[in-house]
Amino acid sequence: MPGRVKSLKSSIQNPSFAVLIDPEKETDLSKLGKKIDLINQSLCALVLVGASSNLCNNFEEVTKFIQQRCDKPIIGFPGKWNQVNKYLDGLLFISLISSDRYKYLFQEQSKAIETIDKIESIDIYPTGYMVLDGGIETSVEKVSGSKGMRYDDISAILTRIKTGRFLGMDHIYLEAGSGAKSTVPCSLVSEVAQQVDSFLIVGGGVKSAEKVSEFWNAGAHLVVIGNAIEQDPNIINEISIKCQLHNEVELK
Template identity: 25%
Template sequence: MQVEEYLNDIAEREGTVHLTLIDPASQSPDEAAEIAFAASQGGTDAIMVGGSTGAGGVLLDQTLIKIKEQTDKPTILFPGNAAGVSRYADAIFFMSLLNSRDISFVTTNQAMGAPVVYRSGIEPISMAYLIVEPGGTVGWVGDAKLIPKNKADIAVAYALAGKYLGMHYTYLEAGSGADEAVRPEMIAAVKHVLGDNKLIVGGGIRDGAAAKKCALAGADMIVTGTVVEKNSKATYVTSKIEELVSAIKN
């Protein structure tokens, strides 16, 4: 089964998908694989691999190779630029940062990365990537015109633009380690116009209660990264992921 179909199927059957984000720059490939294994034990549905600063090359390849030795869950690239493409992944969130001021994050990195995706045979999953306040590192790196956190109508406008451009997924990003996750009002307003198109929410989600708020508001998929990155002890990772997963599944 293709990864997009796999994710959509889980969203339909279980209500919400959980994705674990691993930044190859934050630990060794072996440690990344331990986190991926522990997260799989905790019930995560897939592993996203990427970072906004320097996640490419041999480190990215090795991280994916090691992760795939430890888990059967699909691996999905979450690239910060064209260098974030690796043939060792199953799929890639082929995203455009629609609210960037910098055309390189809207189309140029996509053009530079596309032939690599084509040759590697990994599955592209089209995605509108929208960065909301506070935005964190990715907001700065991506030169985003941050969507104000209480302006749901602006997020709705961008989400509709992405949908009309044919993007299957929309990602509302508050930034890694954000003090506050994307607000339920914004999630609900965006999901309302997306209809069957899938909505991913991430940034600043640290516990089951916060994840549940996002899921109840209408998120189809929840991404968490920092919570397990900073506490890579396997038993902690498994129980934290269990907490998040049980909060968002039917």
């Protein structure tokens, strides 16, 4: 275990983006292959692989397919412990800090340890996962039975995030939910970035390169896109251009 717990800060030093792939939705591997080709040609920092539900029967098969074709690091973003497999380069070891349910704060994670111990090459990224109310009931909320925290409940959000950080969670993931009606407010991202020293990930309902840029300006280190690619695959190229311009300005 020593040396396996790592921080994304060491490999992602400038603001970037990640693409989330849900194996449960990838029924056409040919189409998935084309998506991976776009990812390989982009400035995408990594690929997240995960599903909120436990209904995916081909999770490992799809992860293997991605791993064999993708040039980017493949990081697990598991909704269930059995989504951890040997085709992952790393794992967001998440604790649902927006919930009070022991099962998703600690218990579900402990079930993955036996599998993790058998995979020598997998890196572990301790992550506090904060689900916020993006205007729809997310898959995470349905599975966990936990309501997302309101955007305006800033004091409570910061308290939970700081608690997670003090417990050693180097990464904080602010999640509005897949297909959210409203994204995480940039003002909240900025508040968290200013008050908590962590690698800040933001996702949920991100539909444009401009919104990704706004999150970077607010202090996010990594912005996650998912459903938007299905509607407009070219968004990967648009975000890559924004990423290059943003980091050129940052370096000046």
